Amino acid sequence: MAFISLGYFGNRIYQEAASLRVSPRDNVQWTLSRLEVELLRFVVSLSPGDDADLGHVRKRFDVLYSRLEIIKAGRVFEPLRRDPAIRGLIGEFDVFLSDALPIVDGADDELRAGVDDLLAQADALRPIVREVSLNGVAVFAAVADHQRNSFERLLLGTGLFTFGLIVILGMTLYVLIIRNSVAAAKEREAEASSARLQAIVRVALDPIVVANAKGCVIEYNEAAEQVFGYSRKEAIGEDMANLFIPPEMREAHLAGMTRYLADGAPRVVGKGRLVLKAIRKTGEIFPVELAIGEAREGSQGAQIFVGFMRDISRRVAAEKDLLVARDAAMAADRAKSDFVAVMSHEMRTPLNGVLGVLDLLGDTALDDRQSEYVDVATRSGEVLLRHINDVLDITRIEAGRMEFKQEPLEIPTILEEAASVGRPVASARHTRVETRTDLAGGYDGDANRIAQVLLNLVGNAVKFTTSGEITVSAERVGAAAAVDLIEFSVADTGCGIAAEDLNRVFDDFVTLDVDYDREAGGSGLGLAICRRIVTAMGGEIGVESTPGEGSRFWFRVHLQTSQGLRPEVAPALDAGPAPAAPLDVLVVEDNEINRMVANRMLSAAGHSVTEARDGLEGVEAAAAHRFDVILMDISMPRMDGLEATRRIRAGEGLSAATPIIGLTAHASPTEQATFLESGMVKCLTKPLRRDALARTLSEAGEPASRGESSVDETDEENGDENGGPTILDDDVFGDLASTLAPPELREMILKVCAELEAAPAVIAAETAAHDVAAAAHKAAGVAALVGASELHSDLAALEAAAKAG
């Protein structure tokens, strides 16, 4: 459209220019003034009158005439002729000329005669001519101005139009420039981005491969070259299946790709990292970790698959090594515990034989020398046993296998136990052993281990003290919620320990008794084991000493305050083996020596013994005959003790209800729990000692009454096994009667009666439920002691009710 407009303007300019060039404007003003001049000359030629030159007159007339003709007919004077006033004037002139024509064309004398007339007429025309001339000037000036104006306007219009065009062009140019720079910037950005991505892909340490929908490789980085072995040139354009996928997997791959392209449901694409096998150019198959993503090249671009891979052969190998190492470590650990178990069993078993036989021997008639030999042998055996136990303890603690029981403790009892063991030797060295504590019961813990530590400390104290005093004490040094910190200590007035040795004493294999014969056995592990035990219990152990004045070994442990309140009167401990009624005992033990020992011990105690050589025989024997007690060894061939126990219990044999006591070399609480679960009532550890055996038998001996599970001495319910509580349980009372000497028995009965009579009042006096329960508990214990089962169970119910609120 701009072109059309330009064309229009151009044409108009051209036309105007052309018209200007053509300039059909002869000098109009000149012509008009000429008219006046020629009229004047005509007049002048006429003026001499009679002397006028007629030729001159005629000439002047012709000139005038032709001039008017031009005005009348000339094209250029058209605008003039349009003006009516001027037309009128021209008309008048014309009239004059046509009137004068015949005279001028006439004969000379005619002309001469008419000169004056002509003169007058011509003179009269002068103002007319003047007017025509002036009017013409105005008219033509106007015309010229008009033309100039229109041309000026045209030029201006064109100029503006052109200017506008230029502006538009300028703007267009500007827009184009901007667009161009934007495009250039975008291009630069795209270039930079592309270069960046290229760099990333190139520099990546792991192979990156891009393939199109047909599976042809379209991108392949340096890392890929290194991992797969194909050069970039070799890889690009090739089908990736042929390059990277092991031959046997290619078909599956192809099927997978086809399926994915068809249904678009990804199984591998975009599903995170997968571990697959890939193949190198060399043909080596290796494990690879792969992640595939899908993309499109641009918004309408082709579908591409980008694969990030990692050669994980090293990692897989490392994992395998790790597994192997772990298995080896686990195997080693297992071997260690197996070792512990085996050694525990293997070492204890023969020792059992030795000690057992020595016990028996000691019972036979011996002269003094023989007695002495037996003593020595026994002591040595016991030392050996202690060593074995120590070593096994250490091994167990180191292997983290030492477990601690949480059972109600009687602290005074434990202290007394330790003291009494040390007293014989101490007395021989003129040393007294005392206990001191104001704690009683109410704590849970592992009594055996605490006793073990105390025994060790007492033993040391006795060793290093002559004519002195040894005090075994326990006191509470800290209290917290449900847990108290108890400090046990063994203080002696012995020779003390030098300051520089104080730190060493707890180390392995450190003994300080250079000056004394090592009669008690100083492997140097005693304190080391104590330390381990205490530390394993979460406690601390230490020593204070002043050389020449004495030492004080202490250890602190946290003990849980007992959940159940314990009777403050502890049942008699270590009252020696009560003479038990003769029992019918079945001994199930595979080891011949052990069997013999057990047999002799039992026989010596007055029991009748039946032997069974393994679990199977044991079960058969138990089925055939009702025994009072069965002693069941745990580890036996063909059928072990646990299985045999289960069978006996489950079976319909005559001894199905017989209490079974397990004999084991293992002593861990979990194991013991297992035994008890299988149906045993108790566990004895080997080597079997007469005293322990006798005690156990005396406790378990009455099958009808007590039959509940416990390893320690404390006992709870009774009587429920055989139909309801009786007012006075004869068996219990009988036991008590047989245990205590008559005067003691009488005293006890009186005490008990007094307590029980006071009990209701005492209980009623308590207001808090807690205290009611405590009182009831106490009374229940007392009742149980004498066998007042019915009373006991009533009181127990009261206690339970009080506890419940």
Add this chain to the structure above:
Amino acid sequence: MVSLIAAATSASAGDPALNLRHGGSGASVDYSLEELQAMPSTTFSTSTLWTEGVVEFTGVSLRDFLEMSEITDGSLVATAINDYAVSIPVSDAVEGGPIIAYAMNGAPMSRRDKGPLWIVYPFDSRSEYQSETIYSRSIWQLNRIEAIE
């Protein structure tokens, strides 16, 4: 028309139609109408500012005239009966250029009608001939030419 013819005849008696004077040498030559008519004539048609429509002019081409007079350069001062004078460069006298016209539409021109001689350019033939300068050189009622070097 009758008067025009009459005028034409009265003019021819006595004065020469054209006087040519050489400015440098001072020589002058008179030419009568018949003498001019005897020279090689040129005819063309053109419209002019002073006539109506297209008119046929017959006359002697200025170039021919000057050639005969051996005038090759310089300029001419052409004067008319009414003492109008104009300077015409000799270079204007070209083939197809101005003529000293003595007949309009085949008929001689009377003194009352721009005659007897009129230097007419073929205005229509060229746009260059349509300028003020050329118009001013188109002198009618020509009777004298002075050639100046």
